[in-house]
Amino acid sequence: MHRINLSAILFAGMVFLIPLTAKAMPIDTISSLAEMNVCGPRVGMMGILDNGPFYQEMIKHKGGRAVSQFGWHFEYKFVPIGGGPSFLLEMVPLIAGVEYGMFIPSISMPIGIRLPFGTEFGMGPSFSIGTSEKLLSSSIIFAAGHSFDYKGVGIPINLFYSKGPNGNSLGLLVGYAITRSVRKDVQRIEN
Numbered sequence: 001m002h003r004i005n006l007s008a009i010l011f012a013g014m015v016f017l018i019p020l021t022a023k024a025m026p027i028d029t030i031s032s033l034a035e036m037n038v039c040g041p042r043v044g045m046m047g048i049l050d051n052g053p054f055y056q057e058m059i060k061h062k063g064g065r066a067v068s069q070f071g072w073h074f075e076y077k078f079v080p081i082g083g084g085p086s087f088l089l090e091m092v093p094l095i096a097g098v099e100y101g102m103f104i105p106s107i108s109m110p111i112g113i114r115l116p117f118g119t120e121f122g123m124g125p126s127f128s129i130g131t132s133e134k135l136l137s138s139s140i141i142f143a144a145g146h147s148f149d150y151k152g153v154g155i156p157i158n159l160f161y162s163k164g165p166n167g168n169s170l171g172l173l174v175g176y177a178i179t180r181s182v183r184k185d186v187q188r189i190e191n
Helices: 006-021 053-060
Strands: 030-046 066-080 086-096 103-109 111-114 121-127 136-150 153-164 167-175 180-190
Touching: 030 053, 030 086, 030 153, 053 180, 066 167, 086 121, 121 153, 153 180
Parallel strands: none
Antiparallel strands: 030 066, 030 167, 030 180, 066 086, 086 103, 086 111, 103 121, 111 121, 121 136, 136 153, 153 167
16 A cells, blocks of 8 residues: 655645746746735644654653644745735744643744735745754645735635654644835846
């Protein structure tokens, strides 16, 4: 029986979906982009999917498979002035495990895309500091979600999957995002 590799499926989906949503541009085109700095709080839950080192550490501290997460979301995005998808670079520091008396900091740095109607997806590295003998651990995250616009405030709901040597997890984060600055500029001429 073959095991389905969820990371490979998510990556393949992203690789094939992005080109389908973009419009073809002539080669000699000036790209006008608005740069935006967006940030806001995030709260959510993460479920540990296996019995790996992270779960074993949670058991030692009388924890369970469900772990709370609280943090802040920083987003730097490029929005084409003529329309189309936004290109995102994000940084999301979180604290997990407070309900078990634990302090587990992590930071994720996904790179992604947000379509004009609000659906978004991305992937990137994640690093966390644990309480076990291995202080720093890494994983890769795959995220997908939707940002709803409520009178100029973004309300994101994101589902993420994390895969790494310490175990696999699935989680949900929600929050709000406010645009802090906008700069419109002609970025480059493509040849």
